[in-house]
Amino acid sequence: MFASWAYADGMSDGSPTPIRERTRRLAQIELTTVAQDLFLEHGYEETTVDQIAAAAGMSKRTFFRYFPSKDDLVIGKYDLFGDRMADALDARPADEPVWESLRRVFDITLDYVQDSQARARNDAMDRIVQSTPQLTARYLEKLQRVQALLIGRVAARLGSSASASDPRPAAIVGAAFACMQAARASWLSSDQSEPFGEYLDRAMGALDVDVDSERRDALGGGQ
């Protein structure tokens, strides 16, 4: 889940992407590839940064110029999703029920790389994250940050009274992410014959948002 090493090269501005920047990306990709191989073979904790750096033909010090930490080599990719999800949420119609909007926002985690090899690699890394407490912890914390980006937007939709003191936006967003995680866990431990989206539907279908201003929207009426 949450793959997309797509490192969009075609930026929006006209700048033709500096050469140095491109080689930097190249080095990062090389590093992650090499590291993933090592992780899959020996495990995450058993693989030292020195080994990764050596395998990629550089020194430990240089490794840390490409990644702020060993964890980020695995988990860094999730950073990109915060903004994407925020954009995706903004793109949903304002009168759509929040729960439905959130479900749609999660769709962007689905339509990424179709290359089955890259996909398998990604799933393998996800399993490593799930089975390594340290990585799980950092992953959860990153997810929390992503959620933070969405909470304000949800609050705006609810037209919450006193925004800061109303726990409901955070509760709703948190619940949605909990559903996503539950779906993710179930799916990862399945044979993956069913598409992930179905797991997500099942998980999110088990819950309902129940907020006054929400019902009105759902019924297409009100005020």
Added chain:
Amino acid sequence: MFASWAYADGMSDGSPTPIRERTRRLAQIELTTVAQDLFLEHGYEETTVDQIAAAAGMSKRTFFRYFPSKDDLVIGKYDLFGDRMADALDARPADEPVWESLRRVFDITLDYVQDSQARARNDAMDRIVQSTPQLTARYLEKLQRVQALLIGRVAARLGSSASASDPRPAAIVGAAFACMQAARASWLSSDQSEPFGEYLDRAMGALDVDVDSERRDALGGGQ
């Protein structure tokens, strides 16, 4: 939240609590007290284990014989809550709607120490956890483990079809915890004039469990 250094001394078995064990607890308490003072004054990351150990009159090596890690000194207490919550859930009537049961389970996080001094101390530590990414990460991971204990029980209540592949129990439990966290965050950043329970009600009230076998229970009928 989640205080209770209550370290129940009166265990169920007849053993009068070995002397060594008691002094060990004492040392742990002393250590946490001293450490909390240092954390509150200088911050968590700025305080080194050496300093804590020295302030408690022992060596760093000995510190690690009392706590598996620096983090655990702050976060360790949450471990106790897994079992407590599991017990609390088991104690709820089997035909009670799951969401309601979970709400009641969270009550055990309320009726802990009434001592306002200890309470203030605890809240302060909670704020430290919330403002230190590293601790937040580990906290979230611990919560995840607590959730794992409850998921099986919720699955049993739902009489889920294929337990392992059904994401709904995890989704429901995860959502409930998301509500708790949302309430916790709102409450901690409030002036605390309103009781925490109200925040919790508001957060959990924003969501509804919608599972077939659930509706039946809620209506007191069915099958």
Added chain:
DNA sequence: GCCCTAAATGACACCGGGTGCCATGTTCGC
């Protein structure tokens, strides 16, 4: 192609969390 400069690198020393090991107390039970 040349040269100047900026960036990339490597080596090294260092910090802090954490562990294995062993020698030296300290305390319990008898």
Added chain:
DNA sequence: GCGAACATGGCACCCGGTGTCATTTAGGGC
């Protein structure tokens, strides 16, 4: 008072991560 178990401290060491500096490499203007 004695032996065994336990607690402690000290030390060397591992690993992740950072600051510093000298050296190399590569880019861009000419």
